[in-house]
Amino acid sequence: xxxxxxxxxxxxxxxxxxxxxxxxxxxxxxxxxxxxxxxxxxxxxxxxxxxxxxxxxxxxxxxxxxxxxxxxxxxxxxxxxxxxxxxxxxxxxxxxxxxxxxxxxxxxxxxxxxxxxxxxxxxxxxxxxxxxxxxxxxxxxxxxxxxxxxxxxxxxxxxxxxxxxxxxxxxxxxxxxxxxxxxxxxxxxxxxxxxxxxxxxxxxxxxxxxxxxxxxxxxxx
Ligand code: E4P
Numbered sequence: 001x002x003x004x005x006x007x008x009x010x011x012x013x014x015x016x017x018x019x020x021x022x023x024x025x026x027x028x029x030x031x032x033x034x035x036x037x038x039x040x041x042x043x044x045x046x047x048x049x050x051x052x053x054x055x056x057x058x059x060x061x062x063x064x065x066x067x068x069x070x071x072x073x074x075x076x077x078x079x080x081x082x083x084x085x086x087x088x089x090x091x092x093x094x095x096x097x098x099x100x101x102x103x104x105x106x107x108x109x110x111x112x113x114x115x116x117x118x119x120x121x122x123x124x125x126x127x128x129x130x131x132x133x134x135x136x137x138x139x140x141x142x143x144x145x146x147x148x149x150x151x152x153x154x155x156x157x158x159x160x161x162x163x164x165x166x167x168x169x170x171x172x173x174x175x176x177x178x179x180x181x182x183x184x185x186x187x188x189x190x191x192x193x194x195x196x197x198x199x200x201x202x203x204x205x206x207x208x209x210x211x212x213x214x215x216x217x218x219x220x221x
Contacts, residue, residue, distance in 0.1 A: 004184035008035035024053035047077035057084035066094035099123030132165035
């Protein structure tokens with residue numbers, strides 16, 4: 001499963017990228033606003049660092065505007081930029097047109113399996129079902145991922161399931177168990193995947209015992 005960082009914070013992205021554990025990045029207008037950066041500049045930098053799919057979101061509400069903005073976003077980096085459009089009728093229309101032109105499209109704000117089915121029919125590269133926001137309403141976000149997985153496999157759609165609005169390591173684990181193609185999560189949740197108290201405790205014991213031997217390791221001569 002690919003892991004995307006859900007952030008426009010370039011420093012956070014660089015730290016994760018240095019570990020070799022992220023495959024791409026997703027942004028949205030809220031995350032760009034939070035970064036305080038110029039959209040074009042920050043997306044370009046992210047593409048240079050990650051060298052994987054980087055989603056940038058359109059802000060028009062009509063298909064024509066989304067298509068224009070999508071083409072503009074792709075000019076930032078025609079290899080890595082992915083055009084993100086909302087799951088509205090206009091967004092689906094824009095997805096169809098942009099996909100026909102060969103642009104990768106991420107259809108966002110998906111909250112039902114029927115919406116995901118339509119996005120796949122319109123040629124979406126990624127579908128982004130928002131699990132955390134469904135959980136916020138006491139609904140089962142992960143059930144949506146399971147349903148979409150079944151539908152896409154039934155009809156062999158190429159659209160990749162990008163589990164979005166993942167809020168912590170449990171969402172990431174559940175998405176992986178279901179067979180989501182990608183999960184996007186805030187950096188904090190990705191760092192939490194690494195942590196285990198028994199790893200810390202075990203390492204401390206090993207280092208304490210090693211010190212008792214009085215030996216050195218890795219020094220030449
Ligand atoms: C996905 O691409 C979105 O940017 C994101 O996952 C939304 O997450 P949130 O519901 O925590 O805002």
